[in-house]
Amino acid sequence: MSPSYRECQRRLLRAEIGFKYRDLRILKKNYIRHLDELKIYIPDNVFQHVSNYIINRSRAVLYVKEDNLQRKINSLRAGHRRAPRVDRNVVKNLSSRTLSHDETECLAHGLDYGLVPKNIDDMNIVSNIENFFQRITDISQHHRRMMSEVSDTDTVDGSDVRILDSKEMTLASNFRSITDSFRRQSYHFAQLQNRINTEQQKYRRLLQNLKNDKSIVVTRPDKGRGVVLLDKADYLSKMHSILNDITKFSFLSYDPTIARETKLIKLLNRLLDEGSISKEFNNLAKPFGSIPGRLYGLPKVHKEDVPLRPVVSAIKTFNYGLGKALSLLLSQFIEKTNMIRDSFSFVDELLALPKCMSQYKMVSFDIASLYTNVPLTETIDIILKHLYDGHAKPPTISREDMKELLDLATEKSHFLFNGQLYDQIDGVSMGNRNIPSNEPDPP
Structure with missing residues (x-):
């Protein structure tokens, strides 16, 4: 442990102890003041009884506090930690594999x-610290300015080199x-845990055995928490039955990621030069190092025959940032009076209704494959009409460019499943941020 780290710990501990002593002094002062006031209004013999009662009562409370603190200290010691409660009912084994008791207990901890x-990933630790150091200083901004100047002149002036001052050197x-x-x-810690923690060793061995079983798929359910095991053959059959819909998906014999990324970058650069989009929009929408989406299915264990809900992991796809940027932009033009944030808001609105509404019944309809059945061409036309024909101040982006952006964000979405590339030619997939919502952005 470094001296700086120990000094930081000592300072934090001294500060916390100081706060506790300050509170204790205030408490003692108030206690004495209230006792003096009480002594004025009641006889001495009564005051003595009350004082003894307060002391005895406080001593009993103090003993309880001491016992609780001692139990907490003991629970933190090695060998005295409580085993986490595990609910084996969250594991749904729908595969032909028979799980042992230990395997079920291991999976019950959740994904x-x-x-x-x-x-230990040293490179990841060091890179995170370096990024943090850059964020709390102006080094990253200076580096960007210097690199932009270098690209113009192809030379580096010695005066442009950023030298850390004494405080920054100490911080570094x-x-x-x-x-x-x-x-x-x-x-x-890792070496010690892997050597003495028998549970870690057992779980690692069990998970490795499950991973080596290529006949099963381990995933989570569509709704709720838990772990679901499926036969891989059944899983692939259900997923391929979804992908075989030629009106929604098409087979790709090549990877269009680079071509589509380049097309989007050129469009964004042109719109930025024209002043049609802001730098913030450009920075959020511009892709780099894109990869195809990843399709997977979540089993609907609450339904008969356990159908799968297709979900595309769109993170790092070429149009993922574009979907977020368009979602923020379009949300400014959408009236949210008829949108409900979550189930809690829905309950609040129901409770706020007048009593006369209790004579009505509410019916909920379930739409099968809602996202994949969204008609893209018609939806884009409706969006464009709403933006440019129904608003006095339409977006600064032209109608034609907005249509191209919407096309890139929706129709041009490809993904990978079981080693094969597909293109979604109609509808939108769950996982893409191409639809404005009333939900906040994830952190």
Whole structure:
């Protein structure tokens, strides 16, 4: 542990102790003041009884507090930690594989459960610290300015080199010391846990066996929490039955990622030069290092025959940022009076209705494959008409360019499934941010 790290710990501890002593002094002062006031209004013998009662009562409360604190301290010690409660009912085994008791218990922890890694990713730790250091200083801004000047002149002036001042050098040195200490302790903790924690070893072995079984698929349900096991053959059959709809999907013999990314970048550059879009829109929508989407299916365990809901993981796709940018832009032109944020807001609105509405019945309809059945051409035409024919101040983007952006964000969406590329030619897929919503952006 580095001296800087220890000093930081000591300062935080001293500050916390100081706050506690301050509160204690205030409490004692108020206690004495109230006792003095009480002594004025009641006889001495009564005051003595009341004082003894307060002391005895406080002592009992203090003993309870001490016991609770001691139990907390004991629970933090190695060998005294409580085992997390595991509900095995969250595991739905719909495959032909028979799960053992240990495998069920392991899966019952959920898909978010993580084992202590065998190796520490030093490169990831160091890069995160460097990014954090750049954000809290102006180094990144200076670097961008310098690189833009270099691209114009192809030379670097010595006066343009950013030299860290003494405070930044001290900060960088402290970060280096803390990072090295964290890496050493993380490595030691990982090695210790993997050596002495038998549960970690057992779970790692069980998960490896499940991973090696290529006849099953382990996923989560469409709704709620839990883990679902399916036969891979059944899973692929249901997914291919969805992809065989030639009105919604088409087979691709090549990867169009680079071509579509280049087309979008050229369009955004032109719109930025023309002043049709802002720098913020351009930075959010411009892709780099794009990859195809990833299609997977979530089983609807609450329905008969367990159909699958197709979901596309669109992160890092060429039009993912464009979908977010268009969603923010179009949300400014959409009236949200008839939109409900979540189920809690829905209940609040129902409770706010007048009593006379209780004579009516509410019916809910379920739309099969809602997103994939959205008619794209008609929807885009409706959006354009609403933006440019129904508003006094339409967007700064021209109608033709807006149509091209919407086409790129919706119709030009390809993904990968089971090693094969597909194009979604109609409808939109779950996972894409191409539809304005009333939900906030994820952090």
